Ligand SMILES: [Fe+2]
């Protein structure tokens with residue numbers, strides 16, 4: 001499967017996530033439904049893009065924010081197979097382990113992945129972790145209820161699969 005990225009999207013974002021975006025194992029996330037109306041792949045891309053934009057505006061490390069956004073739900077199993085409790089508390093650990101298996105991630109990135117479900121999980125310990133935790137919740141809402149926000153609308157057009 002090829003990921004098609006329009007020339008119009010900010011190349012700075014793609015540069016931060018290219019390694020992850022084009023990885024064969026990571027692309028398996030296209031096969032999992034998430035938040036009813038999205039795939040896990042698109043959800044993570046949404047979170048990564050929003051996190052990257054927020055990090056830039058706030059003077060944080062945008063590459064860390066983008067990478068953590070991409071990896072925060074990197075779980076290669078169907079969430080509906082798990083109980084809600086197992087899902088909420090367990091999947092950040094699985095995402096961190098899977099991320100470590102396929103990519104070199106820093107301690108800061110690992111902690112941010114583990115903390116993305118705050119307050120139903122550990123306290124974020126970096127500004128980038130707070131950003132991703134917030135972006136995850138906002139993207140989950142927009143995906144679930146098909147709320148069109150400008151950011152969402154734009155990037156869905158700009159990044160697709162062939
Ligand atoms: Fe998650």
Ligand SMILES: [Fe+2]
Nearest residue numbers: 043072073136
């Ligand atoms: Fe998520």
